[in-house]
Amino acid sequence: MKPLLIFRFLLLAFFSLSSHVYADDIVIGMSAAFKGPSKGLGIELFRGSVAYFAHINEGGGINGKRIVLKAYNDGYNPIPAIKNTIDLVERDKAMLLFGYVGTPTVTRILPLLKKYSNMHTYLFFPFTGAQPQREFPYNEYVYNLRTSYRRETEGLVDNFVQIGKKKIAIFYQADAYGRSGWDGVKRALVKYNLKIVGETTYRRGTKYSDSLKQQVDILKKAKPDAIISVGAYEACAAFIRDARDAGMNVPIANVSFVGSENLLNLLINTSNQTGNDYTHNLVNSQVVPSYEDESLPAVKQFKQVMDKYNPVLPVGICDETYKPVKYSFVSFEGFLNAKMLVEILSRMDDNIDKTRLKDVIEDIKDFDIGIDTPISFSQQKHDGLDKVYYTTVKQNRFVPLKSWEGKFK
Amino acid sequence: MKMSKLFKKMLLIIIALFALIAVTTSSLSVWELHNHLTREYKSKGKAISESIARSSVEMILYRDASTVQAIVDQFIEISGVSYVFVVDAEGEFISHTFVPQIPEDVLKIVKEEKEETEIMHVDISEIGKIIDIASPILAGVVGHVHVGMDKEIINAHIRTAVIKQLSLMFAVFLLAVTIAYLFGNMISRPLNRLTEHAKELVTHDFSTPEDMRADIKLLPEKSKNELGELAESFLYMEDSLKKYIKELTETTAVKEKAESELTIARQIQMEILPKIFPPFPHRHELNIFATIEPAREVGGDFYDFFFMDDDIFCFVIGDVSGKGVPAALFMAVTKTLIKAASTKGLTPDEIMNRVNDDLSQNNDSAMFVTIFFGTLDLKTGEMLYVNCGHNLPLFIRQGKKAKYMRRSQGVIVGAMENVEFKLEKMFIKPGDTVFMYTDGVTEAMNETNDFFSDERLLEDMNTMLDETIEEKVHGLMEKIKIFSNEAPQSDDITMLALQYKGP
Known part of the structure; x- marks a missing residue:
């Protein structure tokens, strides 16, 4: 409770240039992890979005209205996420909710959206691929830009099976997020009449410094061909470290939520310290294209605004010791989320009204956001993108994975 | 203050x-709490x-596993809940909260079909003792929900409660001890x-001054118990x-006074007997030696000797x-009468007659005395004597063995008047010895109440024939003492030895 009280007065920042909220500002609300082991996700997502909003605001906003992003920290925990949502809707009168991070948090605030449905409160582009917001009865109140974990895990399983890696084990977070990934892997394997050969969980909030040897030992016994890891970057990095240390060199795949750059940075640090290479045989599924692909107009624009505005951390609500990553899949996703939202808001012209949101967004067809993939929404289709991108580490950077065969066989 | x-x-x-009390009440509390908490849990x-189970029916049927997981995760926060998991009708896990994996023991529980909520006590090696509550979802057609309640929390509660209870009891115990101590002191101080x-009484010879016992005297009034x-x-x-x-x-004190008077009487009595030997150093015709060993109680032995004239030597031994x-x-x-009666020219029988008459008159107490009285003519060796009921003396002829002198008729002195005493006469030669004694010698007793006896006297005397009369007397006294050992001396022991050495 107390930190929340403090937040109210510190009034968390918005974006870089403005600290005041005016009557005709477009207030959008965000609750994410800005502290704790998943802070990198919330902060990078925030930075990517804020960079684009700053760019729009600097250009006069949308029909003269500034976009103000109000953010609160929930530390990746459901109860604070619920409280933040209530505050954002009831007190801050946020027009819409935007850029939430995490499955356990988002899953728990879904009933609030139903509760606030008479106020036309929608959640836009949460940073999670979980099913609950994609299914009845809550799919109505949520619009996703990214695709689902089910798609991500299905893609990973498909690719592994195709190159003959049929014994797939899973390492996952013991909560709704992990369960979502676990469920996706399980369903994907059913297609091939296969089962998960080994599974192990970890507790949410596990730090990189914690040992995950126990989990490694459990999976080692299953002798898997590949491991799919559904977790947050600190725990997943620790798992990779301990698995490699234990001599498990099978491919380890992480899903988009992990925060690829944060994961990689931890592993590179340890590699540098110990001299062992912890970055080999990794594959990360992404829901946005690689920000290294400068042939994409959106990538160019993303780098421009990031360079130009280099958004600071959300004031007062985040762990100040965090070192921002210059570009990342997460901030790129934040950027794309912001760009999509701006497109929706712009389509309302000078009549920006939240009651019209649903109609406007569901009317978007084949919108080119600059990543060479058209985006469409409809009453049935609330996921803007369907595509999953696969990346792997090369020279300490995530690059697109061209050939699964070549990489892993 | 020393603990009483x-x-x-x-x-x-x-x-x-x-x-x-602690053991019984704690046991009861543990039992009660355990039952109660287990029931509660x-x-x-x-x-x-x-x-x-009720709320997840639709979710399992229509929604994905993460939705169920989100529900399950909410309950894991509740205190005492160790795990929650949901399995489908085939026993496949839909959601669970185990980290890092589902324990083997849990897999065993799942295999059992349940038609209604079932409660089991299970021991899961990775987690501990658990109360597993399994509820069927839609009568088990959809699946089952299992909730594991941690028994360790129950035990922790019990531990806390028992510790609190014991602390309270310890406090009461300390209070009780303090009260008991004070009360104990109240009782033990007067004691x-x-x-x-x-103890003081003894050291003060039971003559404690009154003020020293003033506090004791107050006790009966202070404590009416x-x-x-x-x-x-x-x-x-x-x-x-x-x-x-x-x-x-x-x-x-009275007794002591009386006793001291008796002792004085005794001393006076002893002092009237001649004690200096040789008594007549200028008379070479004879040797005489006597001793008396008085008994503790005043007795009546005596001896005496004196010259009637230059040649006639009188000697006497008696026992009252x-x-x-x-x-x-x-x-x-x-003794006084004998000496007074021994006038020149009288024979011993005549002297005894006079003494007897004097003693017999007015002798209301009917006392009497045995006496051996004799005279020795130092020129001739003629010895005249009367034996008035006294022990027979020993006669030791020079160079011969000792023997008892001839028994002569004689009656005791002082019992009646006008009795005849038979005068005896014998001649003794130079070197001969007459040994007189009282019954204190022959009737000396040892610890087994045997007498020293006439026989032993004669025997012992015969072992000392060559010794002087003084040595004989001392030697006998020694033998009597050895014989008596520790037995108390009941009578005076008196010996008188006379040796004629010739004119």
């Missing part, structure tokens, strides 16, 4: 009692399990005072003792009947 013994005992009893777990006083009664009895005993001791002291002052007086009178 009474208090120590009381403390032991209190400790034992409290230990008993079961009902809590049942509520959770059934509520998940200790009584004990001290009793057994303690008061004890003090009262004690005071009564003390007073009685004091009274008795006072009487005893007085009696003893009875003991005590009367005997002593009678002996003194007898």
Whole structure:
């Protein structure tokens, strides 16, 4: 409770240039992890979005209205996420909710959206691929830009099976997020009449410094061909470290939520310290294209605004010791989320009204956001993108994975 | 202050009692709490399990596993809930909260089909003791919900409660000990005072000054209980003792006085007997030696010797009947009368007649005396003597063995008047010895009440024939003492030895 009280007065920042909220500002609300082991996700997502909003605001906003992003920290925990949502809707009168991070948090605030449905409160582009917001009865109140974990895990399983890696084990977070990934892997394997050969969980909030040897030992016994890891970057990095240390060199795949750059940075640090290479045989599924692909107009624009505005951390609500990553899949996703939202808001012209949101967004067809993939929404289709991108580490950077065969066989 | 013994005992009893109470009440509490908490936990777990079972039907049927997981995750926060998991009708896990994996023991539980909520006590090696509550979802067609309630929390609660209870009991125990200590002191202080006083009594010879017992005297009034009664009895005993001791002291003083008078009488009595030997150093015709070993009680033995004229030497040994002052007086009178009656020209029988007559007259106490009285003519060796009921003397002829002198008729002196004493006459030669003694010698007793006896006297004398008369007397006395050993001497032992050495 107390930190929340403090937040109210510190009034968390918005974006870089403005600290005041005016009557005709477009207030959008965000609750994410800005502290704790998943802070990198919330902060990078925030930075990517804020960079684009700053760019729009600097250009006069949308029909003269500034976009103000109000953010609160929930530390990746459901109860604070619920409280933040209530505050954002009831007190801050946020027009819409935007850029939430995490499955356990988002899953728990879904009933609030139903509760606030008479106020036309929608959640836009949460940073999670979980099913609950994609299914009845809550799919109505949520619009996703990214695709689902089910798609991500299905893609990973498909690719592994195709190159003959049929014994797939899973390492996952013991909560709704992990369960979502676990469920996706399980369903994907059913297609091939296969089962998960080994599974192990970890507790949410596990730090990189914690040992995950126990989990490694459990999976080692299953002798898997590949491991799919559904977790947050600190725990997943620790798992990779301990698995490699234990001599498990099978491919380890992480899903988009992990925060690829944060994961990689931890592993590179340890590699540098110990001299062992912890970055080999990794594959990360992404829901946005690689920000290294400068042939994409959106990538160019993303780098421009990031360079130009280099958004600071959300004031007062985040762990100040965090070192921002210059570009990342997460901030790129934040950027794309912001760009999509701006497109929706712009389509309302000078009549920006939240009651019209649903109609406007569901009317978007084949919108080119600059990543060479058209985006469409409809009453049935609330996921803007369907595509999953696969990346792997090369020279300490995530690059697109061209050939699964070549990489892993 | 030293802990009183009474208090120590009381403390032991209190400790034992409290230990008993602590053990019994703690056991009861543990039992009660355990039952109660287990019941509570079961009902809590049942509520959770059934509520998940009811609310998850649609989710399992229509929604994905993460939705169920989100529900399940909410309950794991509740205190006491160790795990929650949902399995489908085939026993496949839909959601669970185990980290890092589902324990083997849990997989075993799942295999059992349940038609209604079931509660099981299971021991899961990775987690511990658990109450597993399983509820069927839609009668088990959809699946089952399992909620594991951690028994360790129950035990922790019990531990806390028992510790609190024991702390309280310990506090009460300390209070009780303090009270017992104070109360014990209240009782033991006067008791200790009584004990001290009793010890003082002895060191003060039961003559404690009154002010020293003032506090004791207050006790019966202060304590109207057994303690008061004890003090009262004690005071009564003390007073009685004091009274008795006072009487005893007085009696003893009187007795001591009497005894000292008797001792003086004894001394006077002994002093009238000749004690200087040789008594007539210028007379070479004879040797004489005598000794008397007085018994503790005043007796009536005596001896005497004197010259009737230049040639006639008188000697006498006697034993007055009875003991005590009367005997002593009678002996003194007898000795005096004998000496007074021994005038020149009288023979021993005539002298004894006179003595007897004098003693017999007015002898209301009917006392008498045995006497051996003789005269020796130093020129001729003619010895005249009368034996008035006395022990036979020994006669030792020079170079021969000792033998008892001839028995002669003689009656005791002082019993009646006008009796005849038979005069005996014998001649002794130079070197011959006459040994006279009283019955204290032959009737000396040892510890087994045997007499020294006439035979032993004769025997012993015969072993000392060559020795001087003085050595003979001392030697015999020695032998008698050896014979008697520790046995008390009941009568005077008197010996008189006379040796004629010639004119």
